[in-house]
Amino acid sequence: MSTILNRDTGAERIAPASVELKAGVDGISLPDPLGFGNLMAPIMALAYYRDGAWETPRLTALEPLQLAPHAQALHYGQAIFEGMKAYRNLGALFQSPSLLFRPYDHANRFNRSAARLGMPAIDEEVFVATLEQLVAHLDKLVPDRHAQSLYLRPAMFGVTDHLSVTPSTEYCFVVVATPSDAFFTTPIKAWIERRYSRAGAGGTGCVKAAGNYAASFAAAAPLREQGFQQLLWLDANQRTHLEEFTAMNVFVRWEGKLFTPPLSDTILPGITRDSLLQLAGPLGLVMEERPIAVAELLAAIRAGADIELFGCGTGSVIASVEALGDETGMRVNLPPAVVAPTLRKHLLDIHHGLTPAPKGWQWPVGTRKQA
Ligand SMILES: Cc1ncc(COP(=O)(O)O)c(C=O)c1O
Incomplete structure (x- = not known):
């Protein structure tokens, strides 16, 4: 041995x-x-x-x-x-x-x-x-x-x-x-979850506890029938700010920058998220960790702002979001992705040893x- x-x-x-x-x-x-x-x-x-x-x-x-x-x-x-x-x-x-x-x-x-x-x-x-x-x-x-x-x-x-x-x-x-x-190779529809919460302060949201995922199943069941693939979770206290998807962190491209919510004890510190933050500078992108209010985001999308939303994680690498919906019947479509496909290719080239x-x-x- x-x-x-x-x-x-x-x-x-x-x-x-x-x-x-x-x-x-x-x-x-x-x-x-x-x-x-x-x-x-x-x-x-x-x-x-x-x-x-x-x-x-x-x-x-x-x-x-x-x-x-x-x-x-x-x-x-x-x-x-x-x-x-x-x-x-x-x-x-x-x-x-x-x-x-x-x-x-x-x-x-x-x-x-x-x-x-x-x-x-x-x-x-x-x-x-x-x-x-x-x-x-x-x-x-x-x-x-x-x-x-x-x-x-x-x-x-x-x-x-x-x-x-x-x-x-x-x-x-x-x-x-x-x-x-590869999964989520075509843009996905995400459901803003306003009823259930994924993680509370002091809980297990920042680690990969099996129960975190079981706790999302009841919320996910009805939206699948309506063509949505992922839940987009909001903070448990106010339900006003984006946290993350069920198995991906969230990024928003807006006003020339990429934003992702800051880490807390309710957000999983994704390794893909961290990789993107580290790659931003070398790729000439400005990325910022900052709270993202869902109302502000929806208003900007409705006003026709140049916005892009994507999830990132080991499974999907990067998944662009083409539409958002919620239980009130609200539906908004997002413009086609701009940076997500480039970031996805760059990450995959790293994964495959094609680029340092x-x-x-x-x-x-x-x-x-x-x-
Ligand atoms: C809740 C949650 N958030 C984010 C991620 C993305 O993390 P990573 O990039 O490390 O796969 C995952 C997947 O592990 C996850 O389960």
Whole structure:
């Protein structure tokens, strides 16, 4: 067994994920169309936390887990996840077959989610090494086309079988994968949610707690029938300001600038959002974090202002919004996107290693120095 070296110091940190495979990817072909979640990779990474320590993650066949019906996560929702992607390396900047995007930032957010839900941290080196090893084994399932990817879903949940309302003492860490097409490639319709709230002050809105997403399902159901694809959430106190979409941060281009609401404990600090903020200067764009009042935005759109609205996130990368609606029957159409397609292409070119990016954003799979 080889030893993984710390990315910065070169010091020995951890043993890598051991491999215990009963399944392979030979003979599996990618679905056409690829879609999302249509083919689950037959291999997953798995580790348990017991007696105060994580075991070394291992790769194993994708199989149902054994879980007591009174497992803690099922009753009290002690569950978190991340959403990440491995992209086919289509450039000459790196030697590796695929690239992870900002994996240490995802590891760091995973641990912030864990801390908020009273769960144990997982070593960031272990987290990234496990993903690298999984992606290396699943290389055949990393699609070759621009904007397609192997979507990676690390998750952690409490598995202690006890009904007391206390944190679990045992946890499962799992990473599953599915080849994914680009989604929201055509402009979407967003529904301004005025009845339900996504997150309240001091709550879990700024982390990826599983329950945040379950809490959006009832709100999302009726609007789908009306052709809307995403909820656009407002602040829980006043319902006057934009917060974010269900799985994307929001940006508005207005008066020559790009605005996004400032981070708070009710907004998820998106890695794509942060990437856009960091890329603004070099791309010659002025971006500002500032509160965006929904009434002001709608009035400006109705007055014919040159406005563009888009969401950004790992899944969609960037999704332009062509129309807004709400439960009052209000409907407004937005002018065609101007900067969103350029930003989307730039980000995807970074994802695929076609254009350089800040250090640590493009993480080559399978080239880790080993002892
Ligand atoms: C609520 C929410 N906001 C924003 C995002 C975008 O975050 P990221 O860019 O890190 O994928 C996501 C997706 O993870 C999300 O679930």
